[in-house]
Amino acid sequence: MAGGAGRKPRGILFDKDGTLFDYHGTWGPILVEAAEMAARERRDLVPEMLSVIGFDPATARVAAGSIAGAGDTFGLVDAWITIAGGWERAALIAALDGLFIRLAPERSLPVTDLPVFFRGLKDREIRTGIATNDVAESARATILRFGLETYIEFSAGYDSGHGQKPGPGMALAFCAAVGLAPHEIAVVGDNSHDLEMGRRAGAALNIGVLTGTSGRDDLAPLADHVIGSIAELPALLDELGG
Structure with a gap:
């Protein structure tokens, strides 16, 4: 100590x-929605996107020290942008932050x-x-x-x-x-x-x-x-x- x-x-x-x-009750559903938004029409990419940030959809749990558990929007974007593709980095940052501003206060x-x-x-x-x-x-x-x-x-x-x-x-x-x-x-x-x-x-x-x-x-x-x-x-x- x-x-x-x-x-x-x-x-x-x-x-x-x-x-x-x-954390899990608040952010699990939000992270799923964020991944679906970032994937656009490629919903098949969502499991990989969630896995790479440390979120397990089967248990709805976030790993300690992971991007999902300890990171920020920059970390999410850098993890997702090469998987999802088709995004400018600044645009995906803005889109995710907009989603979090809308969802986090009401779902916390x-x-x-x-x-x-x-x-x-x-x-x-x-x-x-x-x-x-x-x-x-x-x-x-x-x-x-x-x-x-x-x-x-x-x-x-x-x-x-x-x-x-x-x-x-x-x-x-x-x-x-x-x-x-x-x-x-x-x-x-x-x-x-x-x-x-x-x-x-x-x-x-x-x-x-x-x-x-x-x-x-x-x-x-x-x-x-x-x-x-x-x-x-x-x-x-x-x-x-x-």
Whole structure:
């Protein structure tokens, strides 16, 4: 486990999908629809397109650390464009991002009552933000869809100009936005790239959750704590004195 396991955070930066929202239930159907759109009339290509990004249609599960589980639109496009063919790269990026902006907010399945959860963090005077490898507009729309705009002070996507995970840019931008130093924040996520972002940024705490694509063994080497879901986070904060 990483260092800093006993420090209480003044700010918490959350991953979105797999952390606040059940990953498989939310993104499995969206990825199938995205592959069908990218394949156009060649539906026979869809199984290969899903396999190459780490999605198994038979189980509707996404592999830990895969393009589907940890990547961004750039990764999807680079994996699919040579299979599907007939696309300009920029056009496929735009088409996929448009699909995600439309579908993700309305189909996201929260892992707990998010307004109650974030209200509890605000009552503790903890500043909160979201960092996702999804498109930024999708993240903003999801925040509004679930009535979280009162609580979440920062959100960033892969296209926000801070770089993509596992780079530290989004975590450092969160710190700048809320006026905290990296050693005063925690990062919570379901994938190694979330925790790597936190470690590279110098976050005090990196907390893994099991509501996404990764198992405990995947997360433990990078995490100070691994919990079942964010619903267990208040109890952990109590243990840390937060």
